Amino acid sequence: MSPQTVTAELRRWILSQAAAGCRAEDLLASMKRSGWAEDVARAALAATLADAAVAPAPAGAASVPEPALAGAPGVLRAGDREVHVLATMALPRVVVFGGLLSEQECDELVALAQPRLLRSETVDNSTGGSEVNAARTSDGMFFERGETPLIERIERRIAELVHWPVERGEGLQVLHYRPGAQYKPHHDFFDPAHPGTANILRRGGQRVGTVVIYLNTPAGGGATTFPEVGLEVQPIKGNAVFFSYERPLASTRTLHGGAPVLDGEKWVATKWLREGVFV
Ligand SMILES: O=C(O)CCC(=O)C(=O)O
Numbered sequence: 628m629s630p631q632t633v634t635a636e637l638r639r640w641i642l643s644q645a646a647a648g649c650r651a652e653d654l655l656a657s658m659k660r661s662g663w664a665e666d667v668a669r670a671a672l673a674a675t676l677a678d679a680a681v682a683p684a685p686a687g688a689a690s691v692p693e694p695a696l697a698g699a700p701g702v703l704r705a706g707d708r709e710v711h712v713l714a715t716m717a718l719p720r721v722v723v724f725g726g727l728l729s730e731q732e733c734d735e736l737v738a739l740a741q742p743r744l745l746r747s748e749t750v751d752n753s754t755g756g757s758e759v760n761a762a763r764t765s766d767g768m769f770f771e772r773g774e775t776p777l778i779e780r781i782e783r784r785i786a787e788l789v790h791w792p793v794e795r796g797e798g799l800q801v802l803h804y805r806p807g808a809q810y811k812p813h814h815d816f817f818d819p820a821h822p823g824t825a826n827i828l829r830r831g832g833q834r835v836g837t838v839v840i841y842l843n844t845p846a847g848g849g850a851t852t853f854p855e856v857g858l859e860v861q862p863i864k865g866n867a868v869f870f871s872y873e874r875p876l877a878s879t880r881t882l883h884g885g886a887p888v889l890d891g892e893k894w895v896a897t898k899w900l901r902e903g904v905f906v
């Protein structure tokens with residue numbers, strides 16, 4: 628038997644480490660230290676964790692991220708910070724948060740992202756790759772999960788706020804919209820009918836939730852809109868809009884977009900949440 632075969636024992640080890648909260652990057656590093664070729668280790672991790680993502684959730688586990696809103700609290704403790712609940716909606720499931728980030732954290736995130744911006748790409752559904760998309764006229768970049776202490780802190784805060792493990796989150800994305808730029812209405816989940824989707828789902832299954840954090844307050848325009856229900860969330864520095872979608876269906880009414888920025892610029896950080904461990 629080749630030493631690079633993914634054995635049942637290795638699969639069990641990967642799953643137990645992931646369940647204990649070990650990050651995929653750390654698993655990869657430790658597999659490499661034990662002599663695994665990087666491409667084989669990555670493939671083993673992706674396949675094992677993707678299978679786990681489609682396995683039935685343990686009894687009692689929530690199937691979508693959701694903040695603890697029983698009792699209609701005005702303030703929620705999210706790890707190291709108190710976050711305000713400004714508005715909620717049942718369908719689509721939307722919660723607007725006040726003060727998820729401090730002003731200083733917003734500024735630090737913009738400063739970290741700015742040198743790394745590229746014209747935003749969206750996933751090309753036919754191949755699972757990326758392409759520049761005219762529907763999205765912002766510039767953007769992705770951080771690695773846990774890339775800096777600031778990012779790690781924000782990720783932990785989001786995880787505690789919406790009760791979804793850090794490991795099930797994609798890396799934080801930062802978008803920059805110039806005047807006139809927008810993100811036309813779209814769904815964040817991957818269209819199951821598209822040929823590239825199967826490939827995308829190997830990295831942690833479907834997206835089931837989104838947190839868009841406003842890193843500045845544009846002088847005009849730039850609301851996050853949910854056109855099917857006429858909801859517009861004003862972009863205010865440090866605030867965030869959360870929405871979830873249990874299934875990749877339009878009936879979740881989570882069609883949303885970034886309205887054109889009319890005056891000034893707009894910065895957001897987006898955290899997408901997957902149903903399984905994102906690798
Ligand atoms: O910029 C916004 O308000 C929305 C961003 C968005 O929809 C996304 O990043 O998926």
Ligand SMILES: [Fe+2]
Nearest residue numbers: 813814815883
């Ligand atoms: Fe979106």
